[in-house]
Amino acid sequence: MHSLRNRLTLVxxxxxxxxxxxxxxxxxxxxxxxxxAEKLRALSVSSGAYSGQIIDAIRRNIDSPIVDRIVxxxxxxxxxxxxxxxxxxxxxxxxxxxxSDSSVSLETERIGERAALDAxxxxxxxxxxxxxxxxxxxxxxxxxxxxGKVTQVVVFSQPLNDVTNNVALIREQILxxxxxxxxFAVIAGWxxxxxxxxxxxxxERAAKQVAGGDFSQPIPVDSVDELGxxxxxxxxxxxxxxxxxxxxxxxxxxxxxELRTPVFSLGGFVELLExxxxxxxxxxxxxxxxxxxxxxxxxxxTNLLDLSRLESGSLELTPEATDLCALASEIGGExxxxxxxxGSSLALDVPAGAVTALCDPDRTAQILRxxxxxxxxxxxxxxxxxxxxxxxxxxxxxxxxxxxSGISDDELSRIFExxxxxxxxxxxxxxxxxxxxxxxQMDGTLxxxxxxxxxxxxxxxxxxxxxxxxx
Numbered sequence: 001m002h003s004l005r006n007r008l009t010l011v012x013x014x015x016x017x018x019x020x021x022x023x024x025x026x027x028x029x030x031x032x033x034x035x036x037a038e039k040l041r042a043l044s045v046s047s048g049a050y051s052g053q054i055i056d057a058i059r060r061n062i063d064s065p066i067v068d069r070i071v072x073x074x075x076x077x078x079x080x081x082x083x084x085x086x087x088x089x090x091x092x093x094x095x096x097x098x099x100s101d102s103s104v105s106l107e108t109e110r111i112g113e114r115a116a117l118d119a120x121x122x123x124x125x126x127x128x129x130x131x132x133x134x135x136x137x138x139x140x141x142x143x144x145x146x147x148g149k150v151t152q153v154v155v156f157s158q159p160l161n162d163v164t165n166n167v168a169l170i171r172e173q174i175l176x177x178x179x180x181x182x183x184f185a186v187i188a189g190w191x192x193x194x195x196x197x198x199x200x201x202x203x204e205r206a207a208k209q210v211a212g213g214d215f216s217q218p219i220p221v222d223s224v225d226e227l228g229x230x231x232x233x234x235x236x237x238x239x240x241x242x243x244x245x246x247x248x249x250x251x252x253x254x255x256x257x258e259l260r261t262p263v264f265s266l267g268g269f270v271e272l273l274e275x276x277x278x279x280x281x282x283x284x285x286x287x288x289x290x291x292x293x294x295x296x297x298x299x300x301x302t303n304l305l306d307l308s309r310l311e312s313g314s315l316e317l318t319p320e321a322t323d324l325c326a327l328a329s330e331i332g333g334e335x336x337x338x339x340x341x342x343g344s345s346l347a348l349d350v351p352a353g354a355v356t357a358l359c360d361p362d363r364t365a366q367i368l369r370x371x372x373x374x375x376x377x378x379x380x381x382x383x384x385x386x387x388x389x390x391x392x393x394x395x396x397x398x399x400x401x402x403x404x405s406g407i408s409d410d411e412l413s414r415i416f417e418x419x420x421x422x423x424x425x426x427x428x429x430x431x432x433x434x435x436x437x438x439x440x441q442m443d444g445t446l447x448x449x450x451x452x453x454x455x456x457x458x459x460x461x462x463x464x465x466x467x468x469x470x471x
Contacts, residue, residue: 013182017182021178043157051144051154054067071084071101074102083154085154112139116141120150124143125141134159202220262297323355323356325389328348328398331387346372349386367435367438372385374431395462396460399459
């Protein structure tokens, strides 16, 4: 029973068995009761419709042969056996004696006596069934009044064999149909369960391949049902895992390269500094180089920590109303020395008034530093950079535009992926990924638009204080 195929087959069998059992219980017992009740009702109606001549003959004291003929005529019309009983004695010592019977072959078998006694006592038409050697008999006994006194009782009776036979036939047909349905359910359940189990087994094999690091075999999607959707989702997961695995490998290679160079440099400078014959100027130069390499390692490790905290959702943000114009001016001042070394210029295009956004000012400044540093690092020397602040539609915007060569379409679709770098310049490819994650955490967006000769990164942040900040 650990097999899905067997369990589904058993479920099909159980459902079909329950349905057949329910149909049987709903149809057979009530049907027999209804047919018996209908038989008794018909006999009761016949007793009232065909006993009039019998009453008339009794009142006129007609001879027995004529009464027998009238009884047989009533039996022929009703399609039932008719027995006429006489009533003797008082209410406590009431007894019956047979006067006439339409059945010659069954004269010795007294039919419907209990119902006839009840009818004689109550003066009403009484229906009942009784067991005989030939089977159960349905009877309707009608009392006959002469001068207000019950003197005779006429009993209309019919065997219930036809009811029993009909119910038995229906019971047999239901059981045969149920057995066929159960057999079909088992076969169909086995086929369907086998097909489902095979499809699930295919997903299981693919999962084992993914667990083993093989992302090259997607699952064929052959339907649009739930398993087809699962296969589609699995293939998408496989594609993302393959991408992440590639990113991981690129990151390991990039991080190894990025860390190996400064670590080796630090080791070399430390060995050189151990030389006691170094003059003071050379020693200061070596210390400056050591400081630069330490800063480089710090930036890399800080970026890795920020990205990890962003992806795990553990980065805490402090939203407050922030003037984007003042923030852009402050960040622009931080880059004056680097701009001078790069031979580039940074132009601020800000409105006269304040543009206020609901954001974490430190993290927004971090995004802006990443964008300006990205523009400086991936454009030729002397490239002009513009930082523009605008507002509209409930949003505050900061645009960082450079006049570089632009970004290709292939690179543009991956520019915000972690560890992706669009050229061979130094860097682990984490800055833009961190910037977009930070923007999303502050309910903002970071987008890029590029064409030959111009690339623009646009940061949009909510400017209304009633908008909640993502936690």
